[in-house]
Amino acid sequence: MSFKKQNSASLISHILILLAVIAVMAFLRPESFWTVNNLSTVILQQAPYTILMAFGMSLAILAKGIDISMASVMVLSCYLSAPFFKEGNWLLGVLIAFGVGIGFGICNGLLISKIRIEPFIATFSVDFVALGIAYVVCNGKYIYGFSNSFRWITNGELIPGIPNVALITIVVFLLLLFLTRYTIYGRELYSVGYNAVAAQHSGIRVDRMIISVYAINGSLAALTGILFLGRLNAADPSIRGTLTMDSIASALVGGIAFGGGKGSVVNTVIGALIIMFIRNGMNILGISTNWQQSVVGLIILLSTFYNLGIENVIKKIIALRSMDQKQPVQ
Amino acid sequence: MTVDESNVILKMTGITKRFPGTLALDKVQLTCERGKVHVLLGENGAGKSTLMKIISGEYQRDEGTVWFNGREVNFTNVRQAMAAGISMIHQELSLLPERTIAQNIYLGHEPEKEGFKGIVDQKKMVTDSKALMDSLGLDMDPQTSVKKLSIAQQQMVEVVKALSQEVRLVIMDEPTSSLTSREINKLFEIVERLKQNGTAIIYISHRMDEIKRIGDSITVMRDGQYIDTVSAAEADLDTLITMMVGRKIQKMYERNYREPGKVIFETDNLCGLRFRDVNIKVREGEIVSLSGLIGAGRTEFAKAVFGIDPIDAGCFKLYGRQINRIDPTNAIKYSMCLLPEDRKKEGLVLQTPIKENLTAACLKKTFKMGILRNKPENEIGEKYVRELRVATPNADKIVGELSGGNQQKVVIGKWLETGCKFLIFDEPTRGIDVGAKCEIYILLDSLVHQGYGILLITSELNEVIGISDRVYVMKDGEITGELTRDELSQDRIMRYAVGEGEVV
Ligand SMILES: Nc1ncnc2c1ncn2[C@@H]1O[C@H](COP(=O)(O)OP(=O)(O)OP(=O)(O)O)[C@@H](O)[C@H]1O
Ligand SMILES: [Mg+2]
Secondary structure, three states: HHHHHHHHHHHHOOOOOOOOHHHHHHHHHHOOOOOOOHHHHHHHHHHHHHHHHHHHHHHHHHHHOOOOHHHHHHHHHHHHHHHHHHOHHHHHHHHHHHHHHHHHHHHHHHHHHHHOOHHHHHHHHHHHHHHHHHHHHHHOEEEEEEOOOHHHHHHOOOOOEOOHHHHHHHHHHHHHHHHHHHHHHHHHHHHHHOHHHHHHHOOOOOHHHHHHHHHHHHHHHHHHHHHHHHHOEEEEEHHOOOHHHHHHHHHHHHHOOOOOOOHHHHHHHHHHHHHHHHHHHHHHOOOOHHHHHHHHHHHHHHHHHHHHHHHHHHHHHHHHHHOOOOOOOO | OOOOHHEEEEEEEEEEEEEEEEEEEEEEEEEEOOOEEEEEEEEEOOOOOHHHHHOOOOOOEEEEEEEOOOOEEOOOOOHHHHOOOOOOOEOOOOOOOEHHHHHHHHOOOEEEEEOOOOOOHHHHHHHHHHHHHOOOOOOOOOEHHHHHHHHHHHHHHHHHHHHHOOOOOEEEEEEOOOOOOHHHHHHHHHHHHHHOOOOOOEOOEEEEEEHHHHHHHEEEEEEEEEEEEEOOOOHHHHHHHHHHHHHHHHHOOOOOOOOOOOOEEEEEEEEOOOOOEHHHHEOOOOOEEEEOOOOOHHHHHHHHHHOOOOOOOEEEEEEEEEEEOHHHHHHOOOOEEEEOOOOHHHHHOOOEHHHHHHOOOOOOHHHHEOOOOHHHHHHHHHHHHHHHOOOOOOOEEEEHOOHHHHHHHHHHHHHHHOOOOOOEEEOOOOOOOHHHHHHHHHHHHHHHOEEEEEEEEEEOOHHHHHHHOOEEEEEOOOEEEEEEHHHHHHHHHHHHHHHHHHHH
């Protein structure tokens, strides 16, 4: 079977879940869920942060790794850059935010590729380091009260009706989609994810590829951090929240397979929307946040079975169809 | 030919198997007898492995009946077939690299501690596998982890694994594709012993010289169809080949020798993992073979030169450039390539299409400005599918779904497409059928005429003698001899390979 068909089969099956989640909620709570207001809040104001982080997570997983440290790196870069944004020294703020993010990313990449530490262990440790530093720097103080012009970056509407944070997410999505699907870089990324040994034999610099992936993650973390500052109007270590878990969940539920190479950033967006709608639905149904964690866990488990099951079914259908138009064997 | 019905252990009739876009088997039949070796012949993609996987329960047939040991069977998984006494040695090695030899041999049927159900008796497992290997004349430590073994040693472990249980039928899918004559002899002794015990053997190989040596009867397949079954004693090799490829092959090894040009590759006391003080050179227009037994250090040498493994001491010159340290990226830039020994692990990204594998080593050359485009890639895909006669509906097929020999053709195509002019080919014709082999030799000959230089590592002595200009022989990591074309003989090579070269 052709490669494209397999991928579209996987994508279709995940769009189906998303639609099912929306349909169930629309059926249960038409008056509060199925409103323009609620849907646009979830999609345009809540989901972007998870989606941005999940992009990074997906890239790492595609390259046969994982990045546990993103959320803490985000907090740290947020914290270190916040004073400058508050003073109105934007250039320095941006430089520091991205410097911290990319710096930690490169660190992760070096640990994984050069020192050959398992990605989970490397980024898990870096997560503690980054969060620790953030707490030290914070020292119990919040930084709050940013100027309106700074908060406009997140909340303004360059295009009426679409908050900038959503617009930025769309731009990042298009960039990543282009990068992963239509460039040599993307091809090499997938090769490394599928089979790093063969990639190395083909002359692909595997180490550099891995370092660059984690550097991209770092810059995504920094970007998310800046946008978060604008939304919350405050920097505080607890904004880390469930972002790490949600971004892993988004990637997995969207159909990015652990072990590398399978899926694309489109899957990530769908996965993140599934997670966000489930959380939103549970809020509306009045399910406590504690229970929500368990439900998200269950969803991840179920999606694993789903990925195995439904994809096979779709593949079989495609296979049967292509059997009808029998092609000659050479 | 006639079969002794009472002696029949396996009978398959009307077997049909479809894959998307491919009719892999079309009403195929096969009958095997106890204590006999039944050879299965056919081109790459003829359906041999597929038929075997149906016997071993890995694939389910779409149509047809299978009789085994007197009753109709329908194995739905490998375990059932194993329980019935069917063991298969796969074409593609399938050992667990992180586990030890002993753990691999007893995978799935580990001996249990007496009185403790479910607890593996590690000690017994080690002693048993040692005993088993000794009885088969193999000298390996069962506690070594498999990833440290060469491909040939892994192949022998697969053999031991297949025999670690009570077996009635052993399927050997190209067991000798990576073995040298010494190991092959050992394997054939094992086969002889199995025959005496009344075990039936199905044997697949593209090495034609082996077929008459151990076969009792031969079944030929072509394009998923059954052609004929003949007795090995009466069969004539040329007729078999014609039956198999559907045309006559005049001459296996095609070489037009000519005066070689300037030196393009020269090593200076190169030392590395498992080889030392190697001094060899390759000139433009030459095919130079690096011969030797398995484990002589030839693959390690190739890997170091290509920059996969480190160089410990010494250096080499490539197109006049002095090199002490290198990595594959630069190696390709300097016009050198290595076709690796293990296509599954090192050569291909199995989950991606043929065309993507073909361009994997020359992405920058194929795509300008770093942007992927369909047109050039499709053209490259179609070109190699056509020229190397890869059996596939199109170049979009996922490489992992190709037959073994066709996968190998894709790896060759990938390196040809880079345009590198110094080619190190480690077992390039492994698993490739006679017809295609012949074409690859013609291709190599035409490449050296265009000024390419080729360093060939192959365990098939016929190939070494058939197409080399010069041969270096390696033993235990050292070059023990150099032979020119006029001096070449199997005997001479083997003597250097086992270290008796000087006695000649
Ligand atoms: N899992 C699969 N999915 C799709 N097609 C397959 C699959 N396995 C085999 N095929 C196709 O079935 C055909 C027969 O393949 P098979 O592996 O049986 O050939 P073979 O005779 O063993 O060849 P070789 O000598 O190269 O090993 C080929 O065209 C191959 O592409
Ligand atoms: Mg095969």
